[in-house]
Amino acid sequence: MATNNGHGNNGDGRGPKTKGAGARPEDLKVVGKPFRKVDARSKCVGATKFADDISLPRMLYCKILRSHVPHALIKAIDYSKALALPGVHAVITGKDLPIPYGILPVSQDETALCVDKVRFIGDPVAAVAAIDEDTAFDAMNLIEVEYEPLPAVATIEEAVETSEPRIHDYGDYNNVHKTVHLEFGDMDEGFREADVVREDVFFYEGNTHLPMEQHAAVGHYDADGKVTLWSSTQTPHYVHRALAKTLEMPAAHVRVIATPNGGGFGGKSDPFNHEIVVCELSRRTKRPVKVTLTREEVFYCHRGRHPVLMKSRIGVKKDGSITALDFQSFLDGGAYGSYGVASTFYTGALQTVTYEVPRYRFRGLRAFTNKPPCGPKRGHGTPQPRFGLEVQLDKVAEELNLDPAEMRLKHLVKPNTVTANYLRVGSMGLGACIEKVVEGSDWKNKFRKLPEGRGFGLACSSYICGAGLPIYWNSMPHSGVQLRLDRQGGVCVQCGSTDIGQGSDSVLAYVVAEILGIDPFDIRVVTADTDLTPVDLGSYSSRVTLMTGNAAIQAAERARELLAKAVAEKLSVPVDNLSFAERRVFDVENPEVGVSFPEAVVLAESKYGTIGTVGSYVPPRSPGRFKGAGVGPSPAYSYSAAVAEVEVDADTGYVNVPRVWVAHDIGKSINPMLVMGQVEGSIYMGLGEALMEEMVYRENRNVVHKFPSLLEYKSPTTLEMCDVFTYLVEDADPNGPFGAKEVGQGPLLPVMPAIANAVYDAVGVRIDEVPITPEKVLAALRAKRQGKDARYGPTRTPSPAWPDPLKVPTPAEGGDGKEMPRVAVHS
């Protein structure tokens, strides 16, 4: 149907040139304005249909029996009693869905239901479809499973040392899933140049996303042999691929619709066993099947923040400039791969994009343990090292007697440069961010100047605006947008992107409305339906605004061009004279000469036929050419700085955070209200990670999750929320739509280290791990009183066998992004 339907990749890999980047802010009518979200009213009045709201005729309900042992072989499953229960329509086990899957091609290590082995308490073993939830529940409890227990692996140390049993029969060695060793530049030289060398050990406890909405899905295998899945997922495209694989169906016969999400935060980014299970149960029963997970099951889905033990060795000169950074991270991955290999690389990727790090070495290790699998949570793999680095820099500043804000300001990465590990930084607004929070918080009169018990701390961070590479290797666009204009002036935007509350549907409407000069609420947005919408890779890695935004700009500009040509012909004015605004297309020199937007569509359709255009986006190619260069590159990097104020009760150890000042380099706000909402939400989540949230297990009681409930998994209530002063720094990035960068994840990152640094300012003790609980604060205060090291935190890391380093000369050393040939060294 479409004309002017060029392919999105314009050859140089840089995506479309945006109108946005060149547009003057005063010309913008929609972008940069605080419009409400396109779906806000439905959400506010409770009319939005989430996955669990779906009810289809003859629908069955599914319950999943989960392992209650942490590690065991499945010897036998007897479900005859369950199947005999009146109202039960089907029971399936691992044998019925044996094909492995997983989000990453390198770790296809899950099955929808465990085939011969369970790997953590909560691993799915069998599933029931019945006429109602109560019957399904009763049937589930009638299934008998005989297990042969295996010793459980509960910690990173155990995983490194335990050769048998192995949780998986793949991985680097023992129960080590993955090791990484990258070296950029001459480290010895770097540390020789240093005036001060510090080594610190940090620990970041695991935590989970805690979305309000529990995962839910409805599978419907219809009479024509095609299956539709409605699911609260962030990544319908990857779910689509996993369903086709595991159900052994042509992808063309599988449709995935992502329903509105009641919160994702990364926890709905994997294809999940329950999504596959309801499709299979529907195929067997020929009826729609729904599953709604309990809160406890959501804790078992997890894929949340990896617990990470870190050792950071840093060399600095007297002026605070970094000469070398040698960083090690140890990740407790849980029972499956999930995004873990990417998470491992991310714990070593972004240390270099804030302050100049001329030489850099990273070693990372991910362990398999018998716990729910970890994966991506907001900030994916980067909050942990960022916490370590920013606390370490606070210690460096004190050791050198420098103001930590000024020290950071002096050594920022310069815009438009390539880092030692080959990340290309474009726009870089961190300096402005630091200045904003320093001024806003009255930092200079507060830091180290407040009475005992009150303190200020500062930290900074950066995050990617979309991963530079897709999850499975291909050279196709990362995001596609299709635009359909009808002769009555209606505009429909179709895109595979998934609105998880961040407002991506609204961004599509704003961008298209801006370019076509119409009202964003006139636009129909159809998203996240694999039958109707072009592929977008999903709502992860803070990629959607930048990538779908650029794709939408391209599609809208192509439509605009068709309309402009037709209108120019009709009005006999030059095409370049035409402007699109206020639902009109008119001559800028004689604004009364023009046509309404619907008339413009009629003219275009009369001239060209049905009007539809497409746009797509491919990120620029990264300069890194070494193995492992795939994690970290991004079209742009966002920057944040935060100052936290704390009050520490020295009798109880309680830390109260009354205020946080945060500045975020957004490039350009498509909608400043939504940007501020993301910033404030990040602060809220950050308070939880900093002070109380922990995903912990009872190692001596079968590695059972300590408290999988909303009551006992402590996350802040509104009463714990602090006042937030938000500053948006707008320095348009040439790769962003209208210059926009990400905001969904970056502003979370500085919160935890800023609070830790503020606690030190308040009471003079270092808490080198999160959460910063009252117990830890009191222990550190006691150590201080006793004249011991005034800190709480880990003191040592394992010393595993690391692979030989992959050595890559830095750009400053004349490197070309490729690794040096490995030379065998014999001692």
Place this chain on the structure above:
Amino acid sequence: MMRLPKFAYLVPKTVGEAARMMGEAGPSGQFVAGGTDLYPNMKRRQQTPRTVISVARLGELRRIEGDGREGLRVGAGVSLTELIEHPVVNRDYPSLARAARLISTPTLRNMGTVGGNLLLDTRCNYYDQNYEWRKGINFCLKKDGDVCWVAPGSQKCWAVQSSDLVPLMVAIGARLKLVSTLGERLVEARGFYNDDGIDYLHKRPDELLAEIQLPPAAGWRAVYKKLRRRGAFDFPVLGVAARVDAVEGGAVSSARVVLGGVAPAPLEVEAAGAALAGSQLNDETMRAAAEACYLRARPLDNTDHLMNYRKQMARPFVLRALQELAQESRQ
């Protein structure tokens, strides 16, 4: 989602009818008022009554009568929100209103009742989990199992008294009216609780808690302090209730300090009361009382926060409670 097991639901119109229904239901019957404690427990299969008798709508249980002069009678079915907002309670028994305000969240206080709070099931991180989770540890003494995971050698259940009102009621000498088909009886709150996480009430299952009677308000003051991780929602993992009697010429004639959240029953620390009696509330006596509480508090590892931390917190929490009382007496 988690589903309730099946049960018969009865709605009596009078207290007498409620007592009769319970008599007929026998051991598988259970009273419910707000349901904020019982229904989650039922979803987790901790309690599976076959007959649930709702007393939520009994007008007789929803009255607040009397005042600080004659004493106050609070119906067990009064919601926590009604208690908090009641003008006489706020005027004559402000410590009670303040303690109730610390319970859970506003929405749960709208449903939860005073009586329900006083009868709150004891709590434990090994017990307040759903059936599947408890299966993972092979259950526990309090439900379906034979080991107390908190103290594996113990024959006794160590689930924790977790009501915010109980320590205060014990401290101020409240009395509780119980009704059954056998008639009424009045018991002291102080003797009502048993130091066993399973058999934690000196109450027959068929007895209905109908009314809470508070002594006249003159001549004593009380305070309640609560340790919890967050400013809302959380149960106390240490509660401190303190009452001091008639201060004549500034001297305390007698005092009672009761700890909650550290044992299956509220723990009265007599040494703390003794330390305070006979002299003014001063730094020395208050510290002595706090130290006595610290020595007696022996929480185990079955709630939020580390157990040693909860024990340590007895000192500052008792001290702060008493300082607040001293402050008030100076005003």
